[in-house]
Amino acid sequence: MHKNRILRYITIAAILFLGMVWSLSMASDEGKTAEYPNPEFLVSAKWLKEHIRDNTLVIVDVRGDKYYDGSPIPGAIRLPWTAFRYDDLDMNIGEKFVGPQKAQEILGSAGIARSDAIVLYDSVERDGGATASYVFWILDILGHSEKKILDGGIDAWQRAGYHLSAESRTLKPLLYQAPSSEIQKWKLIDGSFIYSRLGDPMYQIIDVRSHAEYVGEKGTTGLRGNPFKLGHIPKAVNIDYTAAWVDEKTKQLKTYRDLQELYRGLDTSRGVIVYCNSGRRSSFSYFILRLMGVNQVITYEYSWKEWGDPEKFYPVESVERKFSGDDLPGTSAGMESVKNAEDSGGKRRIQGNPRGGYVSCGG
Numbered sequence: 351m352h353k354n355r356i357l358r359y360i361t362i363a364a365i366l367f368l369g370m371v372w373s374l375s376m377a378s379d380e381g382k383t384a385e386y387p388n389p390e391f392l393v394s395a396k397w398l399k400e401h402i403r404d405n406t407l408v409i410v411d412v413r414g415d416k417y418y419d420g421s422p423i424p425g426a427i428r429l430p431w432t433a434f435r436y437d438d439l440d441m442n443i444g445e446k447f448v449g450p451q452k453a454q455e456i457l458g459s460a461g462i463a464r465s466d467a468i469v470l471y472d473s474v475e476r477d478g479g480a481t482a483s484y485v486f487w488i489l490d491i492l493g494h495s496e497k498k499i500l501d502g503g504i505d506a507w508q509r510a511g512y513h514l515s516a517e518s519r520t521l522k523p524l525l526y527q528a529p530s531s532e533i534q535k536w537k538l539i540d541g542s543f544i545y546s547r548l549g550d551p552m553y554q555i556i557d558v559r560s561h562a563e564y565v566g567e568k569g570t571t572g573l574r575g576n577p578f579k580l581g582h583i584p585k586a587v588n589i590d591y592t593a594a595w596v597d598e599k600t601k602q603l604k605t606y607r608d609l610q611e612l613y614r615g616l617d618t619s620r621g622v623i624v625y626c627n628s629g630r631r632s633s634f635s636y637f638i639l640r641l642m643g644v645n646q647v648i649t650y651e652y653s654w655k656e657w658g659d660p661e662k663f664y665p666v667e668s669v670e671r672k673f674s675g676d677d678l679p680g681t682s683a684g685m686e687s688v689k690n691a692e693d694s695g696g697k698r699r700i701q702g703n704p705r706g707g708y709v710s711c712g713g
Contacts, residue, residue: 394502395507398500399510403425409468412471412482413481414481422504427462442661450538475503506602540652555583625650628655
């Protein structure tokens with residue numbers, strides 16, 4: 351009897367302790383979100399749970415059909431992020447954005463209104479947040495003001511102990527129409543835009559791919575199976591999109607202070623162009639920068655699938671570059687530049703060399 355009583359007390363104490371840890375964790379998430387310059391772009395599982403019945407709130411499960419398990423967050427509608435992409439066989443560019451007009455048709459067909467407050471989520475364990483961010487980027491292009499991403503995705507929702515639904519919600523189709531004056535078409539760029547600004551001091555370019563891709567140690571292929579050129583856009587600085595995660599397990603976002611350290615030297619008074627291989631990973635870095643209060647940020651959506659195409663005469667290099675300044679984004683408007691860097695021999699390198707300095711245009 352005495353042993354049973356002790357065991358009962360230990361169990362109760364453990365439950366209370368776990369409850370306290372969970373409460374502190376939820377409070378910590380709320381505090382972290384409030385630190386960002388644009389905190390309205392990110393919500394915690396706790397916030398979503400408290401607002402899940404708001405009439406103007408539309409929760410959107412953007413997981414691709416291949417990875418959708420049939421168990422969404424209660425009240426969520428299904429709108430796979432892949433619905434906004436298509437393969438352009440003529441240009442040999444796969445997974446291109448369908449464009450503002452078609453995107454509005456897709457949103458309207460899903461029952462999303464211009465006035466809705468949208469919460470996007472994916473499986474962070476699977477996608478790392480880089481598919482919810484792609485739809486966020488589209489909504490930003492369309493000038494949709496009320497849009498948010500669930501920090502940690504459906505995984506964070508489940509870790510918080512909240513239940514899932516057996517089916518998704520279906521909304522009645524309607525007309526989604528963004529005023530032309532609010533569509534940010536200037537954020538839709540191609541390779542020629544970047545090429546004409548390679549020497550422009552008012553632009554900074556960030557390659558968000560892996561370090562191996564950046565320096566040309568790892569390559570990819572095109573829609574037709576043709577190998578892309580190796581390296582990166584000249585003068586681009588490499589900040590891997592995964593570096594914004596706290597860790598590989600939860601893949602939740604770092605605090606604002608840690609993100610400032612990650613982007614140390616970035617001058618937020620200048621334009622920022624981010625790119626990857628197809629626009630998915632760079633959309634995540636786009637979201638991070640928007641969360642940090644950077645407005646003049648552009649995703650080069652065609653990314654390496656256009657720039658790295660050997661049929662395009664765009665120059666590439668494989669030398670590593672760093673931001674020269676030491677200021678933290680958001681604390682100084684001082685003009686910073688990218689360090690000029692050379693390989694050890696100071697010589698030009700031929701196309702396809704995985705390491706070293708400048709690489710030819712190809713073609």
